[in-house]
Amino acid sequence: xxxxxxxxxxxxxxxxxxxxxxxxxxxxxxxxxxxxxxxxxxxxxxxxxxxxxxxxxxxxxxxxxxxxxxxxxxxxxxxxxxxxxxxxxxxxxxxxxxxxxxxxxxxxxxxxxxxxxxxxxxxxxxxxxxxxxxxxxxxxxxxxxxxxxxxxxxxxxxxxxxxxxxxxxxxxxxxxxxxxxxxxxxxxxxxxxxxxxxxxxxxxxxxxxxxxxxxxxxxxxxxxxxxxxxxxxxxxxxxxxxxxxxxxxxxxxxxxxxxxxxxxxxxxxxxxxxxxxxxxxxxxxxxxxxxxxxxxxxxxxxxxxxxxxxxxxxxxxxxxxxxxxxxxxxxxxxxxxxxxxxxxxxxxxxxxxxxxxxxxxxxxxxxxxxxxxxxxxxxxxxxxxxxxxxxxxxxxxxxxxxxxxxxxxxxxxxxxxxxxxxxxxxxxxxxxxx
Amino acid sequence: xxxxxxxxxxxxxxxxxxxxxxxxxxxxxxxxxxxxxxxxxxxxxxxxxxxxxxxxxxxxxxxxxxxxxxxxxxxxxxxxxxxxxxxxxxxxxxxxxxxxxxxxxxxxxxxxxxxxxxxxxxxxxxxxxxxxxxxxxxxxxxxxxxxxxxxxxxxxxxxxxxxxxxxxxxxxxxxxxxxxxxxxxxxxxxxxxxxxxxxxxxxxxxxxxxxxxxxxxxxxxxxxxxxxxxxxxxxxxxxxxxxxxxxxxxx
Ligand SMILES: Nc1ncnc2c1ncn2[C@@H]1O[C@H](COP(=O)(O)OP(=O)(O)O)[C@@H](O)[C@H]1O
Ligand SMILES: [Mg+2]
Numbered sequence: 030x031x032x033x034x035x036x037x038x039x040x041x042x043x044x045x046x047x048x049x050x051x052x053x054x055x056x057x058x059x060x061x062x063x064x065x066x067x068x069x070x071x072x073x074x075x076x077x078x079x080x081x082x083x084x085x086x087x088x089x090x091x092x093x094x095x096x097x098x099x100x101x102x103x104x105x106x107x108x109x110x111x112x113x114x115x116x117x118x119x120x121x122x123x124x125x126x127x128x129x130x131x132x133x134x135x136x137x138x139x140x141x142x143x144x145x146x147x148x149x150x151x152x153x154x155x156x157x158x159x160x161x162x163x164x165x166x167x168x169x170x171x172x173x174x175x176x177x178x179x180x181x182x183x184x185x186x187x188x189x190x191x192x193x194x195x196x197x198x199x200x201x202x203x204x205x206x207x208x209x210x211x212x213x214x215x216x217x218x219x220x221x222x223x224x225x226x227x228x229x230x231x232x233x234x235x236x237x238x239x240x241x242x243x244x245x246x247x248x249x250x251x252x253x254x255x256x257x258x259x260x261x262x263x264x265x266x267x268x269x270x271x272x273x274x275x276x277x278x279x280x281x282x283x284x285x286x287x288x289x290x291x292x293x294x295x296x297x298x299x300x301x302x303x304x305x306x307x308x309x310x311x312x313x314x315x316x317x318x319x320x321x322x323x324x325x326x327x328x329x330x331x332x333x334x335x336x337x338x339x340x341x342x343x344x345x346x347x348x349x350x351x352x353x354x355x356x357x358x359x360x361x362x363x364x365x366x367x368x369x370x371x372x373x374x375x376x377x378x379x380x381x382x383x384x385x386x387x388x389x390x391x392x393x394x395x396x397x398x399x400x401x402x403x404x405x406x407x408x409x410x411x412x413x414x415x416x417x418x419x420x421x422x423x424x425x426x427x428x429x430x431x432x433x434x435x436x437x438x439x440x441x442x443x444x445x446x447x448x449x450x451x452x453x454x455x456x457x458x459x460x461x462x463x
Numbered sequence: 464x465x466x467x468x469x470x471x472x473x474x475x476x477x478x479x480x481x482x483x484x485x486x487x488x489x490x491x492x493x494x495x496x497x498x499x500x501x502x503x504x505x506x507x508x509x510x511x512x513x514x515x516x517x518x519x520x521x522x523x524x525x526x527x528x529x530x531x532x533x534x535x536x537x538x539x540x541x542x543x544x545x546x547x548x549x550x551x552x553x554x555x556x557x558x559x560x561x562x563x564x565x566x567x568x569x570x571x572x573x574x575x576x577x578x579x580x581x582x583x584x585x586x587x588x589x590x591x592x593x594x595x596x597x598x599x600x601x602x603x604x605x606x607x608x609x610x611x612x613x614x615x616x617x618x619x620x621x622x623x624x625x626x627x628x629x630x631x632x633x634x635x636x637x638x639x640x641x642x643x644x645x646x647x648x649x650x651x652x653x654x655x656x657x658x659x660x661x662x663x664x665x666x667x668x669x670x671x672x673x674x675x676x677x678x679x680x681x682x683x684x685x686x687x688x689x690x691x692x693x694x695x696x697x698x699x700x701x702x703x704x705x706x707x708x709x710x711x712x713x714x
Binding site (some may be wrong): 293405406407408411412413414415416417419421422425426428429430433444 | 511514515516536537538540541542547549550553554555556560562563566567568570571574606623627704
């Protein structure tokens with residue numbers, strides 16, 4: 030079929046599918062932002078497996094009217110970050126739970142639900158909402174990001190005017206087997222401000238989530254999330270951030286289980302001397318497809334970016350990594366690092382990786398590496414010969430494989446919490462599902 | 464203590480017979496040495512005893528205090544009291560030496576139905592033992608054997624042995640790559656563990672280690688089996704005349 034025909038067919042399918050979507054009512058700014066996003070979306074069309082960027086991850090079940098059923102899973106353990114003192118915000122199947130949430134207020138914080146912010150005709154969130162998502166559409170189209178901006182039912186808008194030490198913790202509970210949630214958060218830091226955002230939970234049977242973060246000069250954004258252990262859930266997430274000078278961005282994601290996860294991270298370094306680190310650890314057993322798609326643009330001098338992604342896969346699980354560092358012409362002294370690695374615990378699992386560098390500046394240091402490997406048999410025998418049982422030895426080796434990603438978590442208590450989850454997941458391995 | 468009877472071993476992947484009727488009996492508290500030319504099957508013997516993959520036992524047995532070793536998983540052999548100090552200790556990036564030691568000690572204690580050591584108890588013990596082997600805090604913190612010199616690796620093996628307190632210790636070419644000072648350090652470490660009950664099998668190519676660790680019995684191995692056994696004087700004979708005469712004699 031000719032290209033033009035394919036495109037037309039895609040657009041027709043998009044129009045057809047969008048009949049089921051209703052744009053939430055809202056004030057002027059929101060209506061404009063949503064309509065612009067819808068226009069972007071109908072211009073590019075919803076993604077299909079034929080798209081270059083979706084070659085290894087079939088987006089159809091993230092879009093189609095069916096496929097959304099996912100059993101609710103009781104992990105039988107406290108949620109992540111329970112012991113971390115934080116401002117708690119709870120959504121159940123994408124619906125805000127006021128009762129379970131703390132009061133949306135705190136020192137140096139202005140917090141509004143998106144559903145409320147969008148009612149006004151003017152709101153500060155308009156300077157971020159859909160703005161970074163739109164910028165992130167070039168050079169690579171991200172239609173599910175535009176879909177989110179156009180149709181998100183709710184979310185949290187956070188304005189940070191100073192250094193906030195107590196994290197904001199968003200918990201996403203999953204209660205209905207057929208829930209289909211679309212949430213969109215906005216974080217706007219002022220110069221020199223700092224915030225730690227925690228997220229945990231599966232959110233829904235199917236979840237489409239965007240976060241846009243504006244990090245101006247001297248500001249710092251720290252992000253740690255766990256995506257819940259529900260085996261059948263699906264999620265597509267976009268995390269956008271734009272950094273001014275001397276700004277910092279750190280994000281870590283733990284994904285254990287879930288049939289389908291696509292996490293896109295789109296970062297833009299537009300001010301000098303900033304740093305952006307994004308890391309992830311994914312644990313998959315069986316029906317598990319996990320995709321990290323990262324795009325980091327260096328458009329300023331002396332910035333550092335770091336991508337560390339590790340996946341442990343078994344029983345036919347699939348891992349995907351598409352990571353790109355784009356260094357623009359004037360981004361001299363860029364220091365870019367990217368590593369993506371998989372540990373395959375059996376022969377049935379697979380890891381597909383596309384690491385990319387595109388560099389137009391001449392004075393930069395960029396490196397990338399990608400590996401796929403199995404448990405080191407020699408090390409395993411050596412440990413067993415010292416009396417360490419096979420499973421325990423494998424677990425130690427697996428944790429050591431993940432260590433570089435875990436090391437990207439700044440806060441020790443949070444890192445310890447994540448580490449405990451990994452240990453527990455590994456301990457459950459072989460005793461039914463993780 | 465350890466009894467190897469008529470052991471025949473071939474490679475799993477290849478049709479190559481390596482051990483061809485190896486027999487050996489070590490009593491409680493005894494120190495035996497195996498000497499022999501390169502390629503005679505000394506390391507293979509130690510690997511087969513400790514349960515490494517890749518070998519197929521076609522005949523014979525190996526028992527530790529009457530228990531058949533060859534049916535056990537490597538970790539169970541260790542818990543039963545067997546320890547092998549490797550000729551080539553393995554590097555394990557990302558796993559701290561101390562974490563590894565503590566995991567091993569407690570896994571063995573657990574397997575034997577004993578209480579695990581607390582962090583404090585463990586630390587106290589490991590520090591004292593490391594000190595006598597001149598193993599510093601940095602080496603304990605680093606990943607297992609990663610970036611260790613040859614001598615450091617061998618000392619680390621002896622530290623593991625000292626912490627695990629096995630009944631039967633096999634040392635495979637522990638002297639290789641050691642200078643005289645390191646050799647003395649390692650030998651002192653081994654001798655400190657000689658308590659009249661613990662048994663040792665010292666595998667070595669050269670006689671010199673046996674000046675430090677005095678054996679009760681010396682065996683000469685060639686082409687997959689023991690061809691001659693005797694007292695410490697046998698080692699001196701090898702030292703002076705090489706293996707040629709002994710091999711010719713055995714033919
Ligand atoms: N995994 C293996 N693959 C091929 N040959 C092996 C293997 N293991 C041992 N051998 C062979 O078996 C023989 C005995 O080796 P080894 O036990 O290491 O001898 P030693 O320790 O006495 O020098 C040698 O000929 C060696 O090449
Ligand atoms: Mg050898």
